[in-house]
Amino acid sequence: MSLDKATVASIAALARLRVPEERLEPMVADLNTILGFVEQLDEVDTTGVEPLASVTGHALPQRDDAVTDGGYPERVTANAPDRVNDFYAVPKVVE
Amino acid sequence: MxxxxxxxxxxxxxxxxxxxxxxxxxxxxxxxxxxxxxxxxxxxxxxxxxxxxxxxxxxxxxxxxxxxxxxxxxxxxxxxxxxxxxxxxxxxxxxxxxxxxxxxxxxxxxxxxxxxxxxxxxxxxxxxxxxxxxxxxxxxxxxxxxxxxxxxxxxxxxxxxxxxxxxxxxxxxxxxxxxxxxxxxxxxxxxxxxxxxxxxxxxxxxxxxxxxxxxxxxxxxxxxxxxxxxxxxxxxxxxxxxxxxxxxxxxxxxxxxxxxxxxxxxxxxxxxxxxxxxxxxxxxxxxxxxxxxxxxxxxxxxxxxxxAALPELPDVKKARFMRDYGLSLYDASSLIEERATADWYEAVVTGGGGKRDPKIAANWTISELFGALNKAGLDLADSPVSAEALGGLIDLIGDGTISGRIAKDVFAEMFATGKDAAAIVEEKGLRQVSDTGEIEAIVDAVLAENQDKVAEYRSGKDKLFGFFVGQTMKRSGGKANPGMVNDLLKAKLAG
Known part of the structure; x- marks a missing residue:
């Protein structure tokens, strides 16, 4: 698998990253080097092997349905650049 | 599919x-x-x-x-x-x-x-x-x-x-x-x-x-x-x-x-x-x-x-209502849409010790109760008439104490006041008249007052039968037993 410049530009746009035109080619090269490294795994025959989700063998921990958190709007919005009452305030977004 | x-x-x-x-x-x-x-x-x-x-x-x-x-x-x-x-x-x-x-x-x-x-x-x-x-x-x-x-x-x-x-x-x-x-x-x-x-x-x-x-x-x-x-x-x-x-x-x-x-x-x-x-x-x-x-x-x-812990689901309940209570698909469907409604209806049916007709109970629940709730903008949970109270009304129809027509007036009163059916019937003297002598007297009076119509009826205008029934019921204040009125009128008009 190898990425072209258009694909890298589109991934950057989806990730909301502004990548200047002159940075695109070097980024294509970097990403392809990374992908090439990971692709070495393709050399291993994994026919019939279940995908491995975790090496620990633990089960997904589950909690009881109880209200144990919340009730601190001032902490939640403490880092917000702008807030009104206890709302976050952001530049108007209407589709 | x-x-x-x-x-x-x-x-x-x-x-x-x-x-x-x-x-x-x-x-x-x-x-x-x-x-x-x-x-x-x-x-x-x-x-x-x-x-x-x-x-x-x-x-x-x-x-x-x-x-x-x-x-x-x-x-x-x-x-x-x-x-x-x-x-x-x-x-x-x-x-x-x-x-x-x-x-x-x-x-x-x-x-x-x-x-x-x-x-x-x-x-x-x-x-x-x-x-x-x-x-x-x-x-x-x-x-x-x-x-x-x-x-x-x-x-x-x-x-x-x-x-x-x-x-x-x-x-x-x-x-x-x-x-x-x-x-x-x-x-x-x-x-x-x-x-x-x-x-x-x-x-x-x-x-x-x-x-x-x-x-x-x-x-x-x-x-x-x-x-x-x-x-x-x-x-x-x-x-x-x-x-x-x-x-x-x-x-x-x-x-x-x-x-x-x-x-x-x-x-x-x-x-x-x-x-x-x-x-x-x-x-x-x-x-x-x-x-x-x-x-x-x-x-x-x-x-x-x-x-195993799931409740009876709508489709199963509907099939059971149709099978066990003889309800139409339409009636069963409107009763089972909400679980609370279905439970309410079943409380009416089973409350009478098995004496209550499930179809009559369904009619009263759907036409009268739902109609009245709708008109008043109320939910079933706020109904002024309880399942037990509606059951009581149905029992009074079942044992002939009141006619179905009078029952509608009683129901309206129940809905307005929250009183139970028997109390309203007693209070207002709405008990159905099933005494032959009493009904006969009313029928005789109606026929005597309408000699001309009796003659018309006897000369073939049998559509007038409804008129006589209406007059008799009216004179009895709606309390005459309709079946008996019919029988007596038929016999007397045949003359």
Whole structure:
């Protein structure tokens, strides 16, 4: 698998990253080097092997349905650049 | 699935002939749980902004999601009620997109391995046939926060109280063929969810929301290109949106154009759909398994336990009401739509020690009680007439104490005052007159006063019989036993 410049530009746009035109080619090269490294795994025959989700063998921990958190709007919005009452305030977004 | 034979399939007439509409639904149903899917914050509707938000829901760095066991159980219950396959292994994925009310920058959802697979919903169509609508899948996911756009001229306000609340996305197969069928599907789904207590089905508060996929085709052709209408929040709007969207697509196709697969928005004020996103912004969610969450494994014993604890479901209850109580499909359907209504009706029927006629009980419940509640704008829970009280009224009809006609007046009085039937009958002296001598005296008086009509009747104008019955009943204040009035009049008029 190898990425072209258009694909890298589109991934950057989806990730909301502004990548200047002159940075695109070097980024294509970097990403392809990374992908090439990971692709070495393709050399291993994994026919019939279940995908491995975790090496620990633990089960997904589950909690009881109880209200144990919340009730601190001032902490939640403490880092917000702008807030009104206890709302976050952001530049108007209407589709 | 196979098309059902129907009396008159829904078609839209275009300039080039009849078109068929193909509809599939994605219903987002908010799971009933005390706390959120992956955090311990509360889920109640209408709380003060950002008071039901944990640092997990606000996506602070380093926070880890821990799944709520009850939300998993609710999804399993729903799957079982939809006769669906519950998957013993399912996987949570990140669905990546940016929006102001999605602090994580992704929604935790399920993509390739949902918790519930294929199932089915049965619809009773007006022509008496049953249509099966396939369920493609059900998966668990997080709800997003809420944006308020109308509070400030240049700012949007964000409330994250809803962020992280558990949703079940229930995806149907493209098996629906008309706005009416789609409405019936939503109602049926809502009824099932409310029976098993996994979603309150409240579309106004947004705890049930629909995305509607619509395409059109000439009957017999393959599927056309579909458009998805997002977030329609009432059954009536769903129907309007389908109709508008189908006509829009037909116009384009008949003018030689083609349909762009896109997401559209329903504008309820204008009754139209319009494009929401241009193609260049087409979503690419870049799903991948959430590294914070291991696969969800369900013990078959837990699934079996949940299955055993399910209540009687609407279809089974309806069949039982028709079989055991001899009710029509129509009556049974209107009684079983809500579990509370069905329970109420059964309390009326079984309350009389098996003496009460189930059909009469159904008539009184549906025509009189529902009618009166509707008129008064009341819910069954607020009914001034209890199941026991209605049962008492039915018993008075059953044992001949009052006639069915008088019973309607008694019922109105019960509804207005909350008193029981026997007390009203005594108080107002409404006891039915079944004494032959007393009725005979009234009949004689009516005949004596209307000699001319008696003569007309005897010379062949037998339509006048109704007149005599009416006069007799009127003179008795509605209290004469109608059967006896009929018999006596017949005998005396035969003369």
């Amino acid at each position: 196979a098309e059902q034979d129907r009396a008159a399939p829904y078609r839209i007439e275009g300039e080039t002939g009849a078109w068929e509409v193909v509809i599939g639904l994605e219903v987002h149903a908010q799971v009933i749980s005390k706390s959120k899917l992956f955090s311990g914050a509360a889920t109640t509707f209408g709380a003060e902004p950002n008071t039901q938000v944990s640092l997990v829901d606000a996506a602070m760095p380093g926070m880890l999601p821990v799944i709520n066991r009850e939300c998993v159980d609710q999804a399993v219950r729903t799957g079982l009620a939809l006769e669906a396959k519950v998957n013993e292994v399912s996987v949570f994925d990140r669905k990546n997109y940016f929006y102001a009310d999605l602090p994580q920058g992704y929604q935790i959802s399920q993509y390739q391995q949902p918790i519930v697979g294929e199932g089915v919903v049965h619809l009773d169509l007006p022509d008496g046939s049953v249509k099966e609508v396939g369920i493609e899948r059900l998966h668990l996911e997080q709800d997003a926060g809420k944006s308020l756009h109308d509070q400030h001229p240049t700012k949007s306000y964000i409330d994250l109280n809803r962020s992280g609340v558990a949703l079940m996305e229930i995806v149907s197969k493209p098996d629906l063929r008309s706005p009416e069928e789609t409405a019936a599907y939503i109602k049926k789904l809502r009824s099932i969810l409310r029976y098993i207590g996994t979603c309150d089905g409240n579309m106004q508060e947004g705890s049930m929301r629909c995305d509607v996929n619509v395409s059109v085709r000439k009957p017999g052709d393959g599927y056309g290109t579909r458009c998805e209408i997002k977030n329609v929040n009432s059954i009536r709007f769903v129907q309007q949106a389908i109709e508008y969207e189908a006509r829009r697509q037909i116009e384009i196709l008949e003018a030689g154009g083609s349909i762009d697969q896109e997401t559209r928005l329903f504008d309820a004020n204008r009754g139209e759909t319009r494009s929401m996103r241009s193609k260049e912004e087409a979503h690419d969610y870049r799903y991948f398994p959430d590294p914070d969450l291991l696969p969800l494994k369900l013990d078959p014993a837990r699934i079996a336990e949940l299955k």
